[in-house]
Each structure stands twice: as C-alpha cells, then as structure tokens.
Amino acid sequence: MATDQQTRPASSAKFEAFVEQQLSKVKQRLRAIDLGSAALLLLAITLGYAAVMAVFDLIVRGSSEWWVSNVRLAAFGLYLLAMGGGAYLLVARLMRRINPYYCAHQLEQTLPDAKNSVINWLDLREEHLPPAIRNSLGMKAAVDLKEADADQVADPKPKWLMGGIAGALFVVLVVLFAISPNQFGSLLARAFLPFREIRMANRAEITLVRPTGDIEVPHNQRIEFVAEIAGRFPKVNHPQAPTLWYRYGPSDP
Secondary structure, eight states, rough: OHHHHHHOOHHHHHHHHHHHHHHHHHHHHHHHHHHHHHHHHHHHHHHHHHHHHHHHHHHHHHOOOOHHHHHHHHHHHHHHHHHHHHHHHHHHHOOOOOOOOHHOOOHHHTTTOOHHHHHHHHHHTTSSOOOOHHHHHHHHHHHHTTTTTTTGGGHHHHHHHHHHHHHHHHHHHHHHHHHOHHHHHHHHHHHTTTTTTOOOOSSSEEEEEESSSOOOOOOOOOOOOOOEEEEOOOTTTTTTOOOOOOOSSSOOO
C-alpha cells in the first residue's frame, strides 16, 4: 500500500486525503452522538431513580416498615440493572467500528447529484488502477463531498431527546430541594444506600437558644423562650405555625 501510494499522482493523493478526511468527520460525529446519547441515558436513569425514591420516601414519611424497606431494596436492584444495561450500551458504542460505507451513504444522502461517487471510490481504492482512472475517481468523490456538510449527516434527535428527559428530571430534583432543603440530603442517602438505616431528616430543625438546659423558675417570675428554627415551616398565623406548649404541673393538660 505504501509503494502504491508513492506511485500515485500528487493530485490523486490530495483528492483521496480530502475524501478520507470527510469520512473521518462523519465517523467522529456519529460516535459523539452515540456516546452522548448513552451517557445522557445513564444520567437520566440516575436522576429518575433519585426523584422517584425521594417522592416515595416523602409519601411514606421515611417509614422503616418492612414493606417500605423491601420496596427500596427492589427499586435499588432495578436501578443497578438499568445502569448495567446503560453502561454496556456505552461501552459497546465506544468499541463499535463504524463502517466507512455507512458514512459514505450518509454523506451522499445530503447530495442528490452524488451518484455513489464516494461508494465507488471506496470500492476501487484498493485496486491497482491506471493513474488517470484513479485520479478521476478521487476527483469526482472530492468534488461531490466539497458540497457536503459532515455536521448535518447524523441525526442528533436521540441525544436531544435524552438530554431533555435528563433536564426535566433534574428540574424535578431542584423542586424537591426547594420544597424541603433540610430533607433533601437524607432522601438521596436513603435512595442510594438502601442497606443502611438512615433516618429521614425533619423539614425543620429546632434549636432552643434560651433558656439552656433545665432551669428552675421562681413563682411569678417572667421567663422568655427563644428558639432558632432552620428549614421550611408554616409562618405566623398559620394553624400549624411553631407554637410553645407548656403546662404548670405534670397533671395539667
């Protein structure tokens, strides 16, 4: 092949180099779309699993009953299977050889007057042809491909579809975080670590500022209670707003 390359006219080698460059661009674009779609599929599976399990935990209020634990374990098993399938698809697309004839066909689909010039060049490029015929084949394929746009060959719709699904699921998680920021971390931990007993955090955390510890209050003396509340909770005048409950004696209501 090296000896044959040396005997070719410079113009023929130039045309063939251009054709191979265009075919290489199509290969790279096809592979990028395949890998991008597979990677977005893995991302969508992870985001979807996280969103579904977070909503599930909110519905059951972080219950630790046996059926809740079994549902969580079963869901995690399905998630691992789905991720394994997605990872296999990603590796398969990474290792897959892209047929140059497929690339040539895709390029010629964008050129109504190509008349299989690129495919003919692929068929005959390894043959020992007279220089004039080889030069004519290379020139015809190069002239046709000069009008082709390699970036318009592959359909990016699958990648955009998976990207849209992943984006929508990400928005769902953002909404869940906005609704319950204090609980969000524990919800994700419970989803991805179902074998551990992780308590779902409260929507709000109350810290008593004053008084600190147990104190004894003399009769008829005023006492002030101050608490810091972090997280989401109903505001003043709401029926479920934070309220101080007290009684004077153990037997009082």
